[in-house]
Amino acid sequence: GESVGLHLPTLSVQEGDNSIINCAYSNSASDYFIWYKQESGKGPQFIIDIRSNMDKRQGQRVTVLLNKTVKHLSLQIAATQPGDSAVYFCAEASGSARQLTFGSGTQLTVLP
Amino acid sequence: DTEVTQTPKHLVMGMTNKKSLKCEQHMGHRAMYWYKQKAKKPPELMFVYSYEKLSINESVPSRFSPECPNSSLLNLHLHALQPEDSALYLCASSQKKVYGHEQYFGPGTRLTVT
Numbered sequence: 001g002e003s004v005g006l007h008l009p010t011l012s013v014q015e016g017d018n019s020i021i022n023c024a025y026s027n028s029a030s031d032y033f034i035w036y037k038q039e040s041g042k043g044p045q046f047i048i049d050i051r052s053n054m055d056k057r058q059g060q061r062v063t064v065l066l067n068k069t070v071k072h073l074s075l076q077i078a079a080t081q082p083g084d085s086a087v088y089f090c091a092e093a094s095g096s097a098r099q100l101t102f103g104s105g106t107q108l109t110v111l112p
Numbered sequence: 113d114t115e116v117t118q119t120p121k122h123l124v125m126g127m128t129n130k131k132s133l134k135c136e137q138h139m140g141h142r143a144m145y146w147y148k149q150k151a152k153k154p155p156e157l158m159f160v161y162s163y164e165k166l167s168i169n170e171s172v173p174s175r176f177s178p179e180c181p182n183s184s185l186l187n188l189h190l191h192a193l194q195p196e197d198s199a200l201y202l203c204a205s206s207q208k209k210v211y212g213h214e215q216y217f218g219p220g221t222r223l224t225v226t
Contacts, residue, residue, distance in 0.1 A: 034214060043202050043217035089154050100215060102154035
């Protein structure tokens with residue numbers, strides 16, 4: 001399954017399928033990007049980050065892709081599990097600022 | 113220990129009350145943050161403390177007053193709040209380094225203003 005972030009804030013996938021969550025960022029000067037997962041009633045939890053000098057980074061079952069040309073970020077989750085159900089936020093930062101700017105979020109629902 | 117703790121977990125207060133939210137981290141982080149989050153919305157930055165000094169105030173009303181007593185603690189004092197201030201208040205912390213802005217979030221305080 002695939003979302004287009006701001007325009008389709010809800011994504012439903014079958015358990016075991018791969019998920020792709022998209023994010024369009026706004027600041028061409030942003031040089032650092034993070035994906036957070038937020039489960040109901042909890043604070044955001046760090047998933048993976050990527051710097052602007054990279055276009056791909058892999059973690060455990062997750063991959064982040066960065067396309068600076070079109071200012072697009074995606075999070076791929078392999079073999080999606082029920083525990084992956086949550087809201088996923090992308091966030092961007094630039095330079096030495098300590099300030100993160102969050103995207104609007106995508107609700108991922110994993111169907112049994 | 114990669115934990116940020118926040119107390120209380122839930123808070124209900126009237127518009128004339130004074131209350132405080134507390135945040136603590138023991139990761140040696142020197143940047144700490146307050147965010148406000150409404151339901152189904154992303155976190156909105158309110159304040160940033162860097163080395164115990166307020167470095168960013170995102171035009172937050174004065175009924176919210178932050179305080180950083182030391183490098184591990186962050187408070188948010190609340191006074192004369194409005195019902196629209198009801199939200200999840202998140203605290204976060206991060207290391208001071210040139211690259212990487214990974215912020216660790218606490219579980220939040222769910223605030224209801226009646």
